Amino acid sequence: EVQLVESGGGLAQPGGSLRVSCAASGFTFSDHHMDWVRQAPGKGLEWVGRVRDKDNSYTTDYAASVKGRFTISRDDSKNSVILQMNSLKTEDTAVYYCAATSPSAGAFDIWGQGTTVTVSS
Amino acid sequence: SYGLTQPLSVSVALGQTASITCEGHNIVGKFVHWYQQKPGQAPVLVIYRDSHRPSGIPERFSGSNSGNTATLTISRAQAGDEADYYCQVWDYSTYVVFGGGTKLTVL
Numbered sequence A: 001e002v003q004l005v006e007s008g009g010g011l012a013q014p015g016g017s018l019r020v021s022c023a024a025s026g027f028t029f030s031d032h033h034m035d036w037v038r039q040a041p042g043k044g045l046e047w048v049g050r051v052r053d054k055d056n057s058y059t060t061d062y063a064a065s066v067k068g069r070f071t072i073s074r075d076d077s078k079n080s081v082i083l084q085m086n087s088l089k090t091e092d093t094a095v096y097y098c099a100a101t102s103p104s105a106g107a108f109d110i111w112g113q114g115t116t117v118t119v120s121s
Numbered sequence B: 001s002y003g004l005t006q007p008l009s010v011s012v013a014l015g016q017t018a019s020i021t022c023e024g025h026n027i028v029g030k031f032v033h034w035y036q037q038k039p040g041q042a043p044v045l046v047i048y049r050d051s052h053r054p055s056g057i058p059e060r061f062s063g064s065n066s067g068n069t070a071t072l073t074i075s076r077a078q079a080g081d082e083a084d085y086y087c088q089v090w091d092y093s094t095y096v097v098f099g100g101g102t103k104l105t106v107l
Helices: none
Strands: A003-007 A010-012 A018-025 A033-039 A045-051 A060-062 A070-075 A080-085 A094-101 A108-111 A115-119 B009-012 B018-023 B033-037 B044-047 B061-066 B069-074 B083-091 B095-098 B102-106
Touching (some): A003 A108, A018 A033, A018 A094, A045 A070, A045 A094, A060 A070, B009 B018, B044 B061, B069 B083
Antiparallel strands (some): A018 A080, A045 A060, A094 A108, B033 B044, B033 B083, B083 B095
């Protein structure tokens, strides 16, 4: 079964850190760029960032709202991708989705179920 | 930065055709993807590269892209099509861009 499973969400204080993981199975993980997309309560989808595949040197890009605070990495040997979130703000509160980009479609064709991150004192 | 504009809501009578628009500057020059999201669930890709359907998506879903407007069309609308729909493009300065989302109501 093709799936992405996120874990590691929870409660963090403003200024704190949190690490969220995403485990992939059922597809060739190493061929896909991997992204994180978040959704604040009652709001729309917001792209967070991307880590590209080996052919693209595992380069990363980030949304302006998280650049310098969030880091995305991947481990192809473990079929996993990590979102490290530092200097958290209350506005980072959201459901965080892991998503895989189809090499042929160029769209997010596989999504995880999401993990909730709450930043509050 | 590049922006995409969608109507907040669209209503359609059961069995009729719904059209959801996504406006962006010269959007015809970009590939547009569409996602369906039902309450409490992750998004699902329904149209990619303007007009292609992933396997498992009904033929009732179609897409087009022209000028400054991309359109998702849902024919013979069903109650199960009620959801939020998001358009998305790739932009070289802003990277991944989502529209604000459209809530589809089937009457």
